[in-house]
Amino acid sequence: MASQDIIARSATTTVPPSVRQLDEVAKLIDTTKCIGCKACQVACSEWNELRDEVGHNHGTYDNPQDLTAETWTLMRFTEHERDDGNLEWLIRKDGCMHCAEPGCLKACPSPGAIIKHANGIVDFNQDHCIGCGYCITGCPFNIPRISQKDHKAYKCTLCSDRVTVGLEPACVKTCPTGAIVFGTKEEMKVHAAERIVDLKSRGFEQAGLYDPDGVGGTHVMYVLHHADTPKLYAGLPDQPVISPLVGLWKGFTKPLALLAMGAAVLAGFFHYVRVGPQRVEEDEHPTAPDNSVHTVDPAVHVYDPTKPGGQGEQRP
Amino acid sequence: MNDNKPILRYNANERTNHWIVAILFMTAGLSGLALFHPVLFWLSHLFGGGPWTRILHPFLGVAMFVFFLGLVFRFWRANFITANDRLWLRRVDRVMLNQEEGVPPIGKYNAGQKLLFWTLLVCMLVLLLSGVVIWRAYFSQLFGIEVIRLSALAHALAAFVLILSIIVHIYAGIWIKGSIGAMLHGWVSRAWARKHHELWYREVTGDKTPGNHGRKEG
Numbered sequence: 001m002a003s004q005d006i007i008a009r010s011a012t013t014t015v016p017p018s019v020r021q022l023d024e025v026a027k028l029i030d031t032t033k034c035i036g037c038k039a040c041q042v043a044c045s046e047w048n049e050l051r052d053e054v055g056h057n058h059g060t061y062d063n064p065q066d067l068t069a070e071t072w073t074l075m076r077f078t079e080h081e082r083d084d085g086n087l088e089w090l091i092r093k094d095g096c097m098h099c100a101e102p103g104c105l106k107a108c109p110s111p112g113a114i115i116k117h118a119n120g121i122v123d124f125n126q127d128h129c130i131g132c133g134y135c136i137t138g139c140p141f142n143i144p145r146i147s148q149k150d151h152k153a154y155k156c157t158l159c160s161d162r163v164t165v166g167l168e169p170a171c172v173k174t175c176p177t178g179a180i181v182f183g184t185k186e187e188m189k190v191h192a193a194e195r196i197v198d199l200k201s202r203g204f205e206q207a208g209l210y211d212p213d214g215v216g217g218t219h220v221m222y223v224l225h226h227a228d229t230p231k232l233y234a235g236l237p238d239q240p241v242i243s244p245l246v247g248l249w250k251g252f253t254k255p256l257a258l259l260a261m262g263a264a265v266l267a268g269f270f271h272y273v274r275v276g277p278q279r280v281e282e283d284e285h286p287t288a289p290d291n292s293v294h295t296v297d298p299a300v301h302v303y304d305p306t307k308p309g310g311q312g313e314q315r316p
Numbered sequence: 317m318n319d320n321k322p323i324l325r326y327n328a329n330e331r332t333n334h335w336i337v338a339i340l341f342m343t344a345g346l347s348g349l350a351l352f353h354p355v356l357f358w359l360s361h362l363f364g365g366g367p368w369t370r371i372l373h374p375f376l377g378v379a380m381f382v383f384f385l386g387l388v389f390r391f392w393r394a395n396f397i398t399a400n401d402r403l404w405l406r407r408v409d410r411v412m413l414n415q416e417e418g419v420p421p422i423g424k425y426n427a428g429q430k431l432l433f434w435t436l437l438v439c440m441l442v443l444l445l446s447g448v449v450i451w452r453a454y455f456s457q458l459f460g461i462e463v464i465r466l467s468a469l470a471h472a473l474a475a476f477v478l479i480l481s482i483i484v485h486i487y488a489g490i491w492i493k494g495s496i497g498a499m500l501h502g503w504v505s506r507a508w509a510r511k512h513h514e515l516w517y518r519e520v521t522g523d524k525t526p527g528n529h530g531r532k533e534g
Contacts, residue, residue, distance in 0.1 A: 011357060013355060075375070081353065107468075109350075109352075109354070109357065110366050111354060130360075130366035131367055131453075132370045132371055132452060133456060134453030136452075137462075137464050137468055138463075142461065151367070151453065163439045168491070243465050245465040245466055245469050246465055247470075248469055249465070249468050249472055251471040254352065254472070257352075257353075257472075257476045258355070258356075259474070260480065261479055261483065264480055265483055266482065268484075268486075268487035268490070268491075269432070272487075272490065272491060273489070275413055275414055277491055277492070278491060278492050278493060278510075278512075279491070279493045279494075280507045280508045281496060281510050285319040
């Protein structure tokens with residue numbers, strides 16, 4: 001993989017290698033065209049050589065029940081009853097949104113375990129992952145999963161290996177209805193705008209594009225029939241942001257804390273230099289000739305009442 | 317009264333307990349700092365790399381807490397804040413300048429040491445509770461995401477306060493000659509005890525034989 005187009009790198013305080021200019025890419029998922037066939041799930045599994053455990057039916061079409069370290073994308077099915085009593089089947093392909101400001105990358109403590117490419121793809125480098133799960137803590141979309149086999153974090157790569165060589169992601173290639181399309185982010189916005197005009201003309205007044213500003217925009221976007229209430233789609237966050245708690249945890253506070261610790265050490269050092277140590281004067285001018293060699297008087301041992309065993313101790 | 321005989325300030329069990337906690341603090345602290353800020357990630361090499369640091373840190377932390385409880389049970393009674401301590405705190409500027417005029421005589425511990433004791437206890441409790449929540453391998457699945465985020469923040473904050481407190485603690489040991497010896501081999505000179513902990517000195521050497529229940533000097 002190219003390493004000259006990394007515009008953000010986890011736990012790195014200097015500028016990563018980023019001279020290469022790339023157009024931002026985006027995957028556009030049109031929930032209004034999705035038929036829930038799960039071909040994208042299969043294609044993801046095939047291309048990435050992932051074989052999740054065969055699970056059980058829990059009474060919904062969601063299979064498996066949740067994203068895992070071996071399931072990087074998942075169709076989530078919601079039966080939504082409209083005000084007029086009609087039922088709507090809302091199907092959303094869940095997976096990494098490839099945020100412009102990734103919470104996972106902000107939270108990650110391991111240098112280079114999470115990188116963001118100039119084209120917008122946020123990728124995990126499992127070789128640098130230490131398995132702490134901070135990416136889960138930082139993610140506003142609840143996407144990364146830690147494998148129980150190797151204790152590394154996994155998620156959708158946006159098929160960064162395919163995109164690098166000019167191919168579209170596997171899920172895009174396989175989608176039979178054209179509900180998933182891929183291109184530059186600008187092209188995808190134009191395409192989405194056309195879809196939204198069409199949807200509005202057909203009665204979906206609230207149709208719109210999901211490209212949330214709170215995380216700087218995303219490189220996986222949705223066309224939603226109900227863009228005013230993303231929550232309907234299996235809990236898609238209305239206003240996703242990196243939690244203020246994570247911001248405080250991983251923000252300006254840490255360098256300040258380091259500075260304070262260093263300052264405390266320096267303060268101690270200069271206190272010693274300027275004020276000096278406290279010595280007991282009697283020790284400096286011993287009056288008793290045998291001050292350095294003691295015959296321990298048994299009487300002193302009664303001064304240690306907590307530990308009778310201590311009475312046997314001799315001063316070294 | 318023989319003025320040359322040293323006084324046992326800490327017995328062997330107390331000293332051992334203290335240094336076990338100290339060693340665990342250094343290892344838990346360094347492994348935690350490795351994950352605290354990127355410029356300190358190199359500390360993870362001390363523990364065999366990033367994954368080993370992640371694996372070891374919580375176990376070291378729990379062990380530190382358990383042994384710290386030993387110190388708490390042994391010393392908490394000697395750490396009640398008294399009116400005398402408030403006076404000492406008002407005069408702490410003089411203490412810092414090695415001046416003794418107007419600084420009240422103190423017992424086994426001065427107000428600074430007592431505040432340190434309670435600060436450490438609070439930090440250790442916060443670290444333990446928040447640490448369990450963010451212990452991804454075993455416990456995080458039991459908690460909601462907001463609790464985990466709050467715990468991550470609280471853990472870092474408590475660790476920061478703890479490390480600052482220990483920096484002060486270590487420096488105090490370097491500054492006050494004789495106190496490192498008190499914790500290494502246990503003994504202090506009578507002059508040291510009189511100068512730094514006069515009430516304690518009077519208590520352990522007073523004419524009245526101290527009662528066997530005098531736990532305060534533990």
